[in-house]
Amino acid sequence: MYLVHLHLGPHPAGLRLPEDTASVVAGAAPDAAFLRHATVHAGDEPALGLFLSAEGPEQAQTTARLVWWRAVAARPELGGWPVLGTRLALTPPDRTHSC
Numbered sequence: 272m273y274l275v276h277l278h279l280g281p282h283p284a285g286l287r288l289p290e291d292t293a294s295v296v297a298g299a300a301p302d303a304a305f306l307r308h309a310t311v312h313a314g315d316e317p318a319l320g321l322f323l324s325a326e327g328p329e330q331a332q333t334t335a336r337l338v339w340w341r342a343v344a345a346r347p348e349l350g351g352w353p354v355l356g357t358r359l360a361l362t363p364p365d366r367t368h369s370c
Contacts (some may be wrong), residue, residue, distance in 0.1 A: 272307065273331035274361035277319040277339055279352040288317050288352065292342075295349070296321070299342040304334050317352060320360070332357040 279288075289295075293309045296319060300306040305324035312318040321338060325331035335357050343350045 272361070272363060273323050273325055273328065273359060275321045275323060275331050275335040276312075276358045276360050277321060277335045278355040278358065279317045279319070280355050281315060281317075282351045284351070286351065288313050288349075289346075292319070292349065295346050296338060296342040299345045300338045301341065304338050306334075306338055309338075322361075328359050328362060331359065 288311055293311045296309045297306060300309075306321060307324065308320075308322040310320040312320065319335075319339065321335045323331045323334050325334055336354065339354060
């Protein structure tokens with residue numbers, strides 16, 4: 272399980288993300304995205320927290336972007352917030368070492 276933060280820039284008109292953004296994102300995720308939970312960190316520097324099952328960190332970050340753009344397709348006004356980047360906030364423990 273990975274937690275990916277998708278960082279968004281401010282809206283050009285100074286708007287805040289809609290309150291239902293997390294549910295729009297969750298509803299737009301394809302079944303294959305393995306999205307387990309979505310949360311929104313609103314404010315001047317908005318971000319989405321996406322808990323994803325993925326085979327690796329690159330796949331998790333790519334999937335986070337895919338889910339966001341599917342949400343924008345479903346709710347075009349979300350496209351007013353530019354994507355600044357993604358960051359892994361939580362990764363699975365390294366299972367290659369035994370205790």
